[in-house]
Amino acid sequence: MNDFEQLEKELGSCGPLEPSADFECRVEDALGDSGRLALRQLPDLDCDNSLSSSRTTLFAVPGLLLLGAAALFVLFFSFPVPSSSVSDVELGLPADKTGDSMSSPESSSSTVSDDSPINGVSVEELSAMTEEGWRRPQEQEIPIRFFDEGIVERPGMSPARQYRYRYLDETIWVNPETNTLIRSSVPRQETLLIGLEPF
Amino acid sequence: MKTEPIWKAWFAKHGAKLLLFARQQARYPDDAEDLVQEAFVRIWRLYGHTGEVSPTLVYRAIRRLAIDWARSLDRRKVRENKVYTESSFVDFFDRTLEKDERRSALLHAVERLPPEQKEVLTLKVWGGLTFDEISRALDLSLNTVASRYRYALSKLKEWVPPSLEDHPVDKSTNT
Numbered sequence: 001m002n003d004f005e006q007l008e009k010e011l012g013s014c015g016p017l018e019p020s021a022d023f024e025c026r027v028e029d030a031l032g033d034s035g036r037l038a039l040r041q042l043p044d045l046d047c048d049n050s051l052s053s054s055r056t057t058l059f060a061v062p063g064l065l066l067l068g069a070a071a072l073f074v075l076f077f078s079f080p081v082p083s084s085s086v087s088d089v090e091l092g093l094p095a096d097k098t099g100d101s102m103s104s105p106e107s108s109s110s111t112v113s114d115d116s117p118i119n120g121v122s123v124e125e126l127s128a129m130t131e132e133g134w135r136r137p138q139e140q141e142i143p144i145r146f147f148d149e150g151i152v153e154r155p156g157m158s159p160a161r162q163y164r165y166r167y168l169d170e171t172i173w174v175n176p177e178t179n180t181l182i183r184s185s186v187p188r189q190e191t192l193l194i195g196l197e198p199f
Numbered sequence: 200m201k202t203e204p205i206w207k208a209w210f211a212k213h214g215a216k217l218l219l220f221a222r223q224q225a226r227y228p229d230d231a232e233d234l235v236q237e238a239f240v241r242i243w244r245l246y247g248h249t250g251e252v253s254p255t256l257v258y259r260a261i262r263r264l265a266i267d268w269a270r271s272l273d274r275r276k277v278r279e280n281k282v283y284t285e286s287s288f289v290d291f292f293d294r295t296l297e298k299d300e301r302r303s304a305l306l307h308a309v310e311r312l313p314p315e316q317k318e319v320l321t322l323k324v325w326g327g328l329t330f331d332e333i334s335r336a337l338d339l340s341l342n343t344v345a346s347r348y349r350y351a352l353s354k355l356k357e358w359v360p361p362s363l364e365d366h367p368v369d370k371s372t373n374t
Contacts, residue, residue, distance in 0.1 A: 004352040006361075011309070011324045014302050015293050016219040023232050024210065030240045031206060037248040039202040148248055163248065194244050 034194045037163060069142070069170060069185070133177035142168040144187075151196065160193040205250040206243055213254050216326045220258055222291050223318055224265035234261050234268070255328060258336040262318075288317075301359070308358040309351075316351035319344055 028035055149162040166189050173182040217239065221231040238260035246252045288310035289303060309317060322333045334344045 004349075004356065007305075007352055007356055008324060010302060010305060011320075011355075014306060014325075016215045016291055016325055017293065019210070019214040019218055019232075019235075023236075024207075024214070026232070027210065027236050027239060030236055031204075031243060031247075034240075034244045034247055035204050035206050039204055161244065161248075196244055197241060 032194075033192060037192075037194070069168075069183075133175045135174045135176070138172045138174075140170050142170060144168055152193070154193075158195050158197060160195045163192045163194070165190045165192065206247060209252065210239070213257070217254070217257055217261065219291050219325055220318070220321055221261050221265070223288075223314070223321055224262055226265070226269045230265075230268060234264055238264055253332075254326065255332045255336045258322060258326065258328070259338075262337065304359050305355060308355050311358070312351050312354060316347045316354075319347040320351040323348055 144166040146166075147164040149164055151159050152162045153159050166187065169186045169188050171184045171186075174180070214235070217235045218231060221234040221238075222228060225231045225234055235257075238257050242252055242256050242260055246256070287307070289306045292306060309320065312320065318337065319333055322328045322336060323330070326333075328336065330341055330344050330348070333339075334341045337344065
């Protein structure tokens with residue numbers, strides 16, 4: 001085969017035409033959701049990361065963020081807060097966490113309404129947010145886990161591959177004037193079905 | 200920090216090779232892009248979530264689809280609505296190659312090869328597949344693949360001698 005090495009090199013040096021941009025757009029449209037199942041991060045400095053390490057990072061970074069957020073959450077509610085800085089919003093916390101100095105008839109009697117957009121915070125307490133000084137809420141979607149649940153049968157339809165994504169939707173309200181912060185973390189789950197065409 | 204779907208990087212690496220193979224496999228030249236799209240989408244939907252898809256699977260899917268489409272009545276209707284342009288193997292490569300007489304002659308010679316040798320040569324030289332991968336993509340034995348490749352190179356060597364610069368190949372014999 002050594003006789004052919006030169007020939008192979010010459011043939012290999014001829015580069016086939018690249019697909020057109022139009023064609024790539026067509027492929028992207030045809031892929032739909034399945035094209036967005038696996039993503040890689042494009043760091044500003046280091047663009048040469050391998051795909052596998054990018055995928056690891058994709059799920060590792062949100063995990064670290066999540067841990068950090070959880071630690072902040074615990075710290076925020078476990079440390080005793082000086083009474084001068086306690087706002088109306090914080091009075092809705094359970095008495096065993098906030099201590100005796102914070103329990104008042106008004107706060108202990110407040111109930112969590114089903115209409116509340118935030119878990120554990122009543123609408124009355126949220127009314128404090130109508131006061132001035134609140135910044136626009138910061139919202140972020142933290143991916144937690146991703147499951148490939150395999151191929152599922154759908155009655156009367158083609159089979160599909162089922163993916164389950166778990167997120168934590170985090171919203172933070174901050175009022176720098178009263179030194180108040182409300183953090184809401186709501187778990188969310190999404191199921192994605194990618195239709196398959198058996199052939 | 201931005202994110203990009205992994206398939207884009209994968210397609211940037213393999214898209215041109217897949218298209219070249221599809222152009223060989225397609226009964227009609229304009230079917231090549233449709234073949235690549237259909238095969239790639241099907242395979243990516245099955246395995247794309249892992250971010251790593253073996254190109255052999257897509258080559259195999261292209262070949263099978265090309266056979267199916269050649270038999271399909273539906274595709275015949277689609278084809279009837281298209282205007283086809285004749286193109287040679289050299290047209291599937293970078294246009295600047297036309298200026299390089301020897302490489303251009305080599306590509307014209309590849310076009311003259313029997314289809315079964317041409318597909319093996321394409322997968323090996325431009326697809327970068329191993330003989331084992333080619334045998335799986337084409338459903339052939341390893342020995343058959345290796346011998347077809349050897350025959351193809353022998354013919355090319357015979358048709359396009361190294362001293363071609365002094366004796367250009369007559370392109371009229373290449374169709």
